[in-house]
Amino acid sequence: MSEQRATLLRQPPPDPNKAPIENVLEVTELSVFGPDIFTxxxxxxxxxGARGIYGGSVIALCLASAQRTVPDDFFIHSCHCYFLLAGSGELPILFHVERVRDGKxxxxxxxxxxxxxxxxxTTTISFVREGSSGSPGSQVSHAAPMPLGADGKPVSPPPDNLSxxxxxxxxxxxxxxxxEVTNETSPHAHEKKTRQWVRARGKIGGGYQAHLNALAYVSDSYFIGTITRIHKLWRFPFPAADVDKLDPDMxxxxxxLxxxxxxxxxxxxxxxxxxxxMVSLDHTIYFHEPRKVRADEWMLSEMDSPWAGxxxxxxxxxxxxxxxxLLATxxxxxVVRLKDEAKAKGKESKL
Incomplete structure (x- = not known):
């Protein structure tokens, strides 16, 4: 299928003055179709191997569209999302924004x-006007600290040049x-955590909103996959015992990997x-410090799972x-389902 069919309008060349993530998450308003419609x-x-496009991009594109409908001094503080159908990378996406409420x-x-x-x-996004909660001295505040490493000190970011x-x-x-999987030897999956440092490539120059869009994008990376790591579940489309049968390069x-x-x-x-x-059903992000988000600098993502069943x-x-x-929670x-060996071997379940 031609490249143009993946977008409603002909794709412009990437802007070299923007970070790659800014180009990926650019939206175009379609006022000819009606108010507050973007693509x-x-x-x-x-x-x-995925069923559809990367979920983090849809989250971030929805946020980018919604932000275009609120004043610049309104910052996102939460979004609650549901993945309904697998999105195609070969078709354009239309983002319909509804202005549910505009308060002070x-x-x-x-x-x-x-x-x-x-x-x-679909997602519901809530924005708060900057400074509307009063002076810092009149507010209750606390935040979880940076996790500690094996040496008892706060974990440190990796070098700028990864290899x-x-x-x-x-x-x-x-x-x-x-x-990194912490407490890896624990017999209890809920006691394990995964940690990973991430950052956007290049330099983001589009202001705070571009950084928030980028954080929303990366928040879906390896998320539900945490279950596979804390339970040691094989995820490749061939048995682990067959790895030695692959050609040396593969x-x-x-x-x-x-x-x-x-x-x-x-x-x-x-x-x-x-x-x-394994497929995502819903996704919630609480943004705590929107002004402090610098998605083109190293950010630590720590994940754990309190329940599976x-x-x-x-x-x-x-x-x-x-x-x-602490930037976001x-x-x-x-959905996390194990491979049914009985079905795989052509056997019928006795249940």
Whole structure:
């Protein structure tokens, strides 16, 4: 399918004065279709093996569209999202913004992302007017501190020049370091956490809103996948025992990616349960310090899961700036189903 079909209008060339993430998340207003309707300016990424486009891009594009309908001194403080259908990277997306409420301190917007007339994603976004809560001395305040490392000191960001990053992990407008699993030897999955440093490539120059859009984009990265790491679940489309049968180049790439994602040596995954289906259902972000978000500087993402069962899992995430400021708290629930070995072997269940 031609490149133009992925967007409603012909895609402009990337703006070299903007960071890659700013180009990815640019939206175009379609006033000819009606008020408060926007569309993606550029084609969106469909991760290899995924059912649809990357969910973080839809979240961020909805936010970018909604922000265009509120005054500049209104900052997002929360968004509550539902993934309804897999989005296609070969079709344009229309973002319909509804102005639900405009108050003196708070404004509310709902956004529906649609493809071919069907709603694929919906979110309710709440904005707060900067300074409307009074002086700092008249407010209750506290925040979780930066997590501590094995040495008992706050964890430190990686060097600016990362090396030995797997090919798949080196794609896209963000860069990140190897995922670390803490308390890995615990027999209880809920006691484990994953940590990873992330930042946007290049320099974001579009102001605070561009940084907030970028944080929304990256918040969906490896989110529900935390379940696979704390339970040691094999996720590739072939048995772990067959890794040695791959050609040397592919075997090296799989081993490198598996280790980089905090899963260790594939040989340790032999006979471990395999993921049959994993997809996000909903996604919530609470933005705490919007003025302090610098998405083009290292941010620490720490995730854990308080519960999984009944074919679903819940994961919580905290995002910190490199100086230890808690920037955002996120929650996601998703479908997490193990591969049914009986069905895979053509056997019928006795249940």
């Amino acid at each position: 993606n300016t550029r084609q969106q990424w469909h991760p290899p 301190s708070y404004a509310t917007r709902t956004v529906q992302a649609r493809q071919k007339g069907r709603c694929i994603f 030995d990053v797997p090919d798949l992990a080196a794609m896209g407008p963000f860069e990140s370091n190897r995922i 075997r090296e790439r799989i081993c490198k 598996n280790a980089w994602e905090g899963m260790g040596d594939p040989k340790e995954m032999v006979d471990r349960p395999e993921i049959g289906m 009944d074919g679903r899992g819940v994961v919580t995430q905290r995002i910190f700036s490199k100086d230890g400021t 996120c929650v996601q629930e998703g």
